[in-house]
Amino acid sequence: MVLAILTVTGDARLDSLGNRLEETRLRVSVLESRHAAVSDILVAIHDNLLAARAFYAGLQDEEARLLGDIETMDIRCAAGESLQSALSASLSEYLVYVYSHRNLLGPEALFCRGGLSRMLRREAYLEFLARRAASEQREIRRETDSLSHFRDSLRNARTEVAALQRQMEDIQNRIIFEEGRQALLRLQLGGELARARDSSAILERERQRVSSLVSDLQAASTTVAASLHIERPTAESVIGNSAGSLEWPADGTVVRRFGLEVHPVYGTETTCDGISVSTPPATAVHAVSDGRVLYAREFLSMGRLVVVDHLDGYFTVYGNLGSIEVNPGDMLTAGDEIGVTGSLAGGVSGYYFEIRAGGQPVDPEGFLR
Numbered sequence: 300m301v302l303a304i305l306t307v308t309g310d311a312r313l314d315s316l317g318n319r320l321e322e323t324r325l326r327v328s329v330l331e332s333r334h335a336a337v338s339d340i341l342v343a344i345h346d347n348l349l350a351a352r353a354f355y356a357g358l359q360d361e362e363a364r365l366l367g368d369i370e371t372m373d374i375r376c377a378a379g380e381s382l383q384s385a386l387s388a389s390l391s392e393y394l395v396y397v398y399s400h401r402n403l404l405g406p407e408a409l410f411c412r413g414g415l416s417r418m419l420r421r422e423a424y425l426e427f428l429a430r431r432a433a434s435e436q437r438e439i440r441r442e443t444d445s446l447s448h449f450r451d452s453l454r455n456a457r458t459e460v461a462a463l464q465r466q467m468e469d470i471q472n473r474i475i476f477e478e479g480r481q482a483l484l485r486l487q488l489g490g491e492l493a494r495a496r497d498s499s500a501i502l503e504r505e506r507q508r509v510s511s512l513v514s515d516l517q518a519a520s521t522t523v524a525a526s527l528h529i530e531r532p533t534a535e536s537v538i539g540n541s542a543g544s545l546e547w548p549a550d551g552t553v554v555r556r557f558g559l560e561v562h563p564v565y566g567t568e569t570t571c572d573g574i575s576v577s578t579p580p581a582t583a584v585h586a587v588s589d590g591r592v593l594y595a596r597e598f599l600s601m602g603r604l605v606v607v608d609h610l611d612g613y614f615t616v617y618g619n620l621g622s623i624e625v626n627p628g629d630m631l632t633a634g635d636e637i638g639v640t641g642s643l644a645g646g647v648s649g650y651y652f653e654i655r656a657g658g659q660p661v662d663p664e665g666f667l668r
Contacts, residue, residue, distance in 0.1 A: 313361060316354040323347035324424030337484050338564045343479050345563035355470045362463045369456050386539065400599065438500035462541060477605035485566055495565035501515055502569050505599050510572065513614055514658050516593040516606055532612030532656045537588050538666060539613060545587045545666045546633070548617060548652050549640060555660040572660035580638045580648040584635075586618055587654075587667075592629040601651065602641045607631060614658075 327343040485492055532539045555575035561568050590609035598604035601618040605625060606616055621641030625631065643649040654663045 303510070311427055313354070315359050316350070316357045320350040320354045323350045324470065330573070330624065341484055342563045343503050344477055344484070345561075348481070351470055351474050351477070352474075353616075355467060355474070356465055358467045358470065362460060362467070364651055365460050365463070366455050369453060369460070372453050372456070393485075408539070415556060426549070437448050447589065485564075488565070492565050495562065495567050499562070499567035499569050505601070506572055507571060508599060508654075509601065509604075509616065509618075512594065512598065512657075513616065513655055515594060517608070534614055536609070538611070538612040540656065541588070542666055544668055546585070547576075547667050548584045548587060548637070549576065549582045549650060550579050551576040551582070551640075551649060553664070554643065554647065554649065557660070557664065565619050572655075573618075574663050575619070575643050575649060575651050576641045577643065577649040581621060582648070582650075584620060584637050584640060584650050585632040586635045586637055587615055588613075588633045590615070590631050592625045592627050592631065595623050595625050595627055595629075605637050607637075612657050614649070614653075614655040616653035616655070620650060 316374050323343065323346045327340065327347050332344050338578065383513050399423045409508060419462045476572075514584050538545065553574050555571055557571055558576055559568060586607055588609050590607040593607060594604065594606035598618070603618075603620040603623050605617040605620065606614060607617075617637055619641045620638040624636050625636040625638070631637075640648055643651070652663055654661050654666055
């Protein structure tokens, strides 16, 4: 029963991943049949590869679960076989004893030493052994049925694992094929691919400059005020203890998440130390916690940028602002307006937001409500 429940749960998740994989495969086929632009096909292949890798990971999880079930059932079968063997041996001993003493219960037993009382005691003991033997016979039958059930479950689980492994091999071959096709299609983009790589390198340099800016500001801040010499987050940090409960600087839709991102067309990799959030134009942006403004002016392609020191080892960075309402040195309270949203890449209205712990970027979405 447990195996059945687990299998149903696993299948539901795999079905969802499998449906997603089939949808992305179909989309690739449709675009190819329409002779769509290379860039559109590459986006579809990128989505298909993401779905394939997710499905493969799901198959790996299911395989591990089934192998764990098989190991548990193997142990159960071994224990059942051992118990069955012990019961059979015990039953054999009872039967041998009863057989060897069967002639001691006749009329002649009355003339033996002890007479009738000895015969009655022996008869009662033999009846007890007979009942015990019958009980153990029933237990052996139950164990036999149980072992039969577990062996059937083991056979089914091993068959399912073998099917999963064949499916995993098929998916892996599909991934290798699509990766090769993806590489060939990208070669057709020629100069576009080179420009995308240059652009990716520029974004990486600017990311490093923002990181250096925060580090420099932190060093300058602690030099000016030795009493604020905080290099690492403290245990009393408001932000550090507010996982999942901080208000957003401004409500909107996250269009670029924290961490590594692979471009679906060009395959270029860029790392983002924060998140980009699209909003209606000129939406007010607010401080997420109390702190002191360290920086408030233009900064490279980040537009207008504000850096806030929360005086506990945490810093927040607000970029791509259309206007700024604060100045360096200002003391802020959570919810105070910093400025209004400006433009993100592509002209979309929004803002950029980072949280840094001890100078190191952390995923802001883990702290926001």
